Amino acid sequence: MGFIKDYFYLKKNRRRSQEAINQLQWKAIQKMLEYAKANSPYYQNQYQNIDIVTLEDFQKLPTINKQIMMEHFTDLNTCGLNKEDVMNYAVQKELNKDYLGYYQDKYVVGLSSGTSGNKGLYITPKSMTKRLPGVFLARGGIELKELPLRILFCLRVFSQGFDDINAPLLKLKYISTMTPVLDVIQKMNQDNINLWMAPPSFIRQVLPFKDQIRIKLKKIITYAEVLSAADKAQFEAAFNTKVVEIYQASEGQMASPCKLGHLHINEDMVYIELYDQNNRLITTPNVVGHKMIVTNLINFAQPLIRYEMNDMIVLDSPCPCGSHFRKIKQIIGRSDDNLWFYDQNHEPRIVYSDLFSRWIITESDQIREFQVTQKAISKLEITLDLIGDFDPKQLERRLLKELNELGLSVEIHFSINPLSLPTHFNKYKRFVSLIKNP
Known part of the structure; x- marks a missing residue:
């Protein structure tokens, strides 16, 4: 039951003051930098002649992106993993539609296409994925009072990381979004599902058949695509339940909903810098972020330090929930056309x-x-x-x-x-x- 400790720690972080959040982030950044310089040949070379004493020094470090990360994958990761070997493993898993299991019995390997460039490899240690129940409880858009949960997870592919969410009072079952809609509904009814996780575009496919759903859903959680305000309202009315969104990427869990359903950046899991069209750091709400630079604060196996993403987001005013984690007003341009x-x-x-x-x-x-x-x-x-x-x-x-x-x-x-x-x-x-x- 170690995930309960993680749950309360992550819940506590959301109640921290702004000063405490800043201190937590800077301490986590320093820890990641120290570890990367000691264990990653790539970062040893990148930072060997650079003094990083303040956050301003950190924000001047060179950025990386997916192309750079993949070019230097073998030297960038801290586990001694070879890019070609890991890629062959990931591609074979994909071709065989075999998504479970750990590489070398130690790592979950993710294969991402993204929106530009070619394939991307993302590794997560088993020690991290085994702690996912606590993360899911704290940042998955659910509350303890909603337990026990019988979850139906719909996505085009599965992964060992998702399977590791299973824990006492959390039972997750997977079904592909390529499954005929009526078969999905049948599984929901048969397994007495009370929490449904799916991309908005797939939920829209189920809408015409909603009357065949006989179970009562406690909540719907969307991910993988932007949840528009219109879709959210339509889904809540159609399925008579609350709908919340998780902002998840291969590079990390960017944002999670609060008790009011508003998205907040997970400031204790990722450090996000947003820059406007003139490359100025954004510190106020309602400014379109034209550049988003992410540092994953918790994955030491594959340090992603100042990793530039294509996502564009807009920050909002402080949330009435009281958390000082930055609130997201809008995510722009995440979904491709189907x-x-x-x-x-x-x-x-x-x-x-x-x-x-x-x-x-x-x-x-x-x-x-x-x-x-x-x-x-x-x-x-x-x-x-x-x-x-x-x-x-x-x-x-x-x-x-x-x-x-x-x-x-x-x-x-x-x-x-x-x-x-x-x-x-x-x-x-x-x-x-x-x-x-x-």
Whole structure:
């Protein structure tokens, strides 16, 4: 029951004063820097001639991004893990749709496509994932009075990290978002689910069949996509329950809801710097963050120090809940457009863009970037930006196989052309849909 200790520690942190939060963060940053310099060859080289005495010194350190992290993965991690070995493990897990288990019986390996560049590897020690029940209880948008919980977790893929949430009074079951909606509802009813976790786009697919849900949900938690105010209101009315959002990324759990349902940055788990369009540090609400730099304060296996992300967020005024953790007013531009295909009955079905991304990125490292444009249902135009020789027919066979297994038809036209990322900090759009949801 060690996770109870974690729960109360994380709950206590949210009640800290602003001064105490600042001290906690600076102490955590110093600890991470010291560990990284002692155990990561990459950071040893980066910081060897730099004095880091104040927070201002820290904010002047060079940033890294996904491309830099992957280029230096072997030297950046502190566990002596080889990039090629870890990548082969992750890709095979993906191809075999086998998402459980630990690499070397020590690490959970995450494979991310992100919104730019190629595949990203993220490792989390088993010692951290085994503490997830406490983190989930404290920062998962739930309260102790809601226990016991029987959770149905819906996402395109699963992972050992999610499975490690299971604990006394917390029972989590997984089902793929590619499962037919009626089968999902049947599982909810059979297992007497009382907490549903799913991306907003998948919840929208269930809405027309909500009357077939016979169980009473205590709460719905969304993630992986932005939860709009309109969706939240619609979901709460349709399912007669409270709906909250978690802001989670491969780089860390960025923000969690308070007791009032408002998103707060997890200041004790990540240190987030936001900069405006003129590259000035944002310290006040209602300013669009054009650059977001994240330092993960708790994962010492793969130190992500001043890691630049493409996410754009806007801070809000202090929250009535009383917490001094910064409140997020809006997350801008996290979701890609989804794709639509006809099934065997000529009915349109959705395929989520993050799943489609995985099919592409696991096919070949020669694909530097891609863009999928959909002008009609079951018709795609895919542009590939290659870094070496690659036959698009190989990718076509993979996509046809995956879609055919789902009973879906598709026509694909490929082109080979360079693709450029935006010069501003908006997210690059890998998926451009010119059709409205059927």
